[in-house]
Amino acid sequence: MITLDGAAGRRGTNLPAMGDFNQSVILEAIRRAPGGLSRVELAETTGLSAQTVSNICRRLLDADLITEAGKEVLGPGKPRTILRLNPGGRFALGAHLDPTVTTIVLLDLAGTVIARERIGTPLEQRPDEVIGAIAASTDRLLRQSGVDARRVAGLGVAAPGPIDPVAGALVDPPNLHGWHRVPLRDELAGRARIEVVVEKDVTAAAIAEMWAGSPSTAGESFVFLYLGTGIGAGLAVDGEVVLGSAGNAGEIGHIVVDPDGPECGCGARGCVAVTCTPESLVREAWSVIDGPAPGEAADTARVDAAFTRLADVAERGEPRAVEVLDRAAVRFARLLSVITNLLDVDRVVLGGPFWSRLDARLMTVLPGEIDRLRAARGIHPIAIEGSRLGDDVAAIGAAAVILDRSLSPRTKSLLLPAFSA
Numbered sequence: 001m002i003t004l005d006g007a008a009g010r011r012g013t014n015l016p017a018m019g020d021f022n023q024s025v026i027l028e029a030i031r032r033a034p035g036g037l038s039r040v041e042l043a044e045t046t047g048l049s050a051q052t053v054s055n056i057c058r059r060l061l062d063a064d065l066i067t068e069a070g071k072e073v074l075g076p077g078k079p080r081t082i083l084r085l086n087p088g089g090r091f092a093l094g095a096h097l098d099p100t101v102t103t104i105v106l107l108d109l110a111g112t113v114i115a116r117e118r119i120g121t122p123l124e125q126r127p128d129e130v131i132g133a134i135a136a137s138t139d140r141l142l143r144q145s146g147v148d149a150r151r152v153a154g155l156g157v158a159a160p161g162p163i164d165p166v167a168g169a170l171v172d173p174p175n176l177h178g179w180h181r182v183p184l185r186d187e188l189a190g191r192a193r194i195e196v197v198v199e200k201d202v203t204a205a206a207i208a209e210m211w212a213g214s215p216s217t218a219g220e221s222f223v224f225l226y227l228g229t230g231i232g233a234g235l236a237v238d239g240e241v242v243l244g245s246a247g248n249a250g251e252i253g254h255i256v257v258d259p260d261g262p263e264c265g266c267g268a269r270g271c272v273a274v275t276c277t278p279e280s281l282v283r284e285a286w287s288v289i290d291g292p293a294p295g296e297a298a299d300t301a302r303v304d305a306a307f308t309r310l311a312d313v314a315e316r317g318e319p320r321a322v323e324v325l326d327r328a329a330v331r332f333a334r335l336l337s338v339i340t341n342l343l344d345v346d347r348v349v350l351g352g353p354f355w356s357r358l359d360a361r362l363m364t365v366l367p368g369e370i371d372r373l374r375a376a377r378g379i380h381p382i383a384i385e386g387s388r389l390g391d392d393v394a395a396i397g398a399a400a401v402i403l404d405r406s407l408s409p410r411t412k413s414l415l416l417p418a419f420s421a
């Protein structure tokens with residue numbers, strides 16, 4: 001599991017062996033306080049001693065990760081120096097390999113996207129060509145932004161699952177043809193000459209959402225429903241992103257949401273994979289969408305264009321298009337009620353490259369329908385909202401994985417030796 005919860009949820013420990021962990025706790029507390037914090041406030045927030053806070057802040061200042069930003073007078077006594085994050089102290093690259101379009105971003109330490117590029121991912125493109133294109137794009141972003149490459153901590157890649165996290169490989173993702181056990185991590189690291197980490201796209205989206213969260217959302221449980229060429233769920237429970245035993249949690253494609261729906265390759269009828277994906281919605285609404293039909297083999301660019309037309313036609317009020325989307329909303333609600341009932345989450349976040357085009361229409365149906373099916377509806381409300389991070393969410397999450405790895409040592413790996421000592 002990756003821990004990214006906020007200062008409110010994490011306390012430090014004054015054991016000497018926990019220095020690196022404490023450093024990440026302090027850095028995270030400063031990162032999540034836009035107005036900055038004094039050393040005294042840091043000690044109060046983290047439970048660390050004044051001496052420990054002072055030593056760690058010295059290290060963070062020396063590493064250029066934080067800056068001193070003026071003094072604050074609070075009643076009698078010495079004015080307190082305010083410490084703020086130094087956004088330009090570290091950077092990370094993130095790439096989202098989607099079967100339709102690949103997005104590459106450069107993120108600063110504050111999580112702001114300071115440069116971005118989108119390149120097509122044509123179906124016929126071979127994996128080595130796609131990998132070469134991503135490497136070339138990272139070079140361009142670094143050159144154009146003028147960022148010192150020595151301050152870039154690495155490149156995270158969000159990719160469709162299943163992934164082999166040990167080999168850093170993609171293992172026959174259904175929507176990326178020809179990607180049979182492609183060692184994406186090592187090949188890209190060789191081309192881009194940088195440390196590379198591969199993460200599943202839905203997990204990266206959940207990490208991005210958590211990374212961008214406020215202290216009030218620290219420790220929460222949520223589901224991120226990711227609508228890309230395929231559909232997946234990113235899960236966070238009690239402030240920790242759920243990875244599963246091999247990084248492949250969140251495969252929801254064969255949950256049945258319409259028992260009378262079309263037959264699925266798995267043998268059941270009306271699975272998410274054949275009733276909720278952009279391709280299946282486009283096929284269902286075909287009679288009301290103009291333009292070339294998608295070919296027999298999933299043609300991602302054509303599906304993308306037809307999906308935009310479907311959303312436009314529905315927005316103009318074409319009754320049959322509206323009916324298709326309202327029916328889809330009910331299926332999405334059935335899917336989400338299965339997940340929200342299983343995990344009892346605080347929040348449902350919807351996003352991914354296809355979501356924004358459906359947002360307005362689906363949100364008229366989804367909240368009421370999910371609530372109707374929710375077991376805990378009489379006990380607590382849940383928030384249902386679009387991602388704050390827009391279509392770049394998975395690329396941002398991939399970059400956040402790098403920042404998190406280089407700045408926040410894993411809680412669990414550090415706790416083990418401390419307990420056994």
Ligand SMILES: [Zn+2]
Pocket residue numbers: 253254255264265266267268271273
């Ligand atoms: Zn199925």
